[in-house]
Amino acid sequence: MTTVTPEARKTTSVPPSSGDFDARQPQTIRLYPVSxxxxxxxxxxxxxxxxxxxxxxxxxxxxxxxxxxxxCEAILVCHEHGHPHILMLQIANAFFKLPGDYLQPHEDEIAGFKRRLNERLAPLSSSSYSADQHTDEWEIGDTLAQWWRPNFETFMYPFIPPHVSRPKECKKLYLINLPKHKVLSVPKNMKLLAVPLFELYDNSQRYGSQLSAIPQYLSRYNFEFVDENDVVIGVSPALNH
Structure with a gap:
């Protein structure tokens, strides 16, 4: 007969409630499966x-x-196995980037951003997919980050250095609210990959400082994961009090 010590009972018992911890919560974003x-x-x-x-x-x-x-660049979020994944482009099996690009001079920011997303990811007009897919519509959400290029160099910073009065480029990362279904058409010389947050986090050696910071940007949100039938299968964070 096995004897359970008091110390063992303490480790297997349910901990006491720590109280509510859900004040001032951000909006909850519904994520659909990559499939x-x-x-x-x-x-x-x-x-x-x-x-x-x-x-x-x-x-x-x-x-x-x-x-x-x-x-302007897009952070497109979906989920797989109840964990957020970011859709990003891979070029030449080594270089990763978010969909988007620079705007034309004096072009409206949001309209220009949507045009760039269409150039990169919208199916061609001759595609066999029907018009009711709304392939030319993008729901532009919050600005999650702003990166600044102080000089004509590769380095960008999430702030303007104190000695810089005229930065040369500003890159904004937007959250894009993906619909339940969407057709995404990818250029043949690129791949569109779903990269999990745990792969991006603290992995600047592979993805660079901008992409590896995406998990921090998204930590402000709550997520609701649904399956192919629009049934909620999980939430994050899931705090058990």
């Missing part, structure tokens, strides 16, 4: 610049003619 989304392909979209130096040179030309360059 709800249809991934199609379209013509390749080569990078505009053959090298990093060429890209920075084009940035300098833009700044001299138009001033600050405005860039």
């Amino acid at each position: 709800n989304y249809t991934f199609d392909t379209k013509e390749a979209q080569p990078e505009e610049d053959p090298s990093v130096q060429a890209r920075l040179q084009r940035l300098q030309q833009h700044y001299e003619q138009y001033g600050l360059r405005r860039t």
Whole structure:
């Protein structure tokens, strides 16, 4: 017969309630499974610049003619097995980026951002998918981060350094509220991957400082996970009092 010591009873007993801890909660975002989304392909979209130096040179030309360059990128969130995943593009099996790009000078921010998302992810007009998929509609949510490029260099910061009065580029990361179903058409030279938050977190060596910070940006929200039948299968955080 096995004897249970008082110490063992303490470790297996249910802990006392710690009280409510849900004041001033942010909005709850409903996440749909990645299997709800249809991934199609379209013509390749080569990078505009053959090298990093060429890209920075084009940035300098833009700044001299138009001033600050405005860039918008999308954080698209879905879930798999009840854990948030971010849809991001992979180029050449090594480089990761969020959908989006820089805006044209004097272009409306939101309209220009939607145009860029359509260029990158919307099916072609000749696609066999019906118009009722609303492929040209994007629900632009909160601005989750702003990154600043102080000089014509690769480094960007989540703040403007004190000695910089005229940054050269501002990149804004927006939360995009994905609908229940959507067709996403990816250029042939890219892959669209669903990357879990636990893979991104504190992994700047692989994803860079901007992408690896996404879990911190999303920690302000509560999530509701649903299945293919729109049935809630879990929530996060799930605090047991």
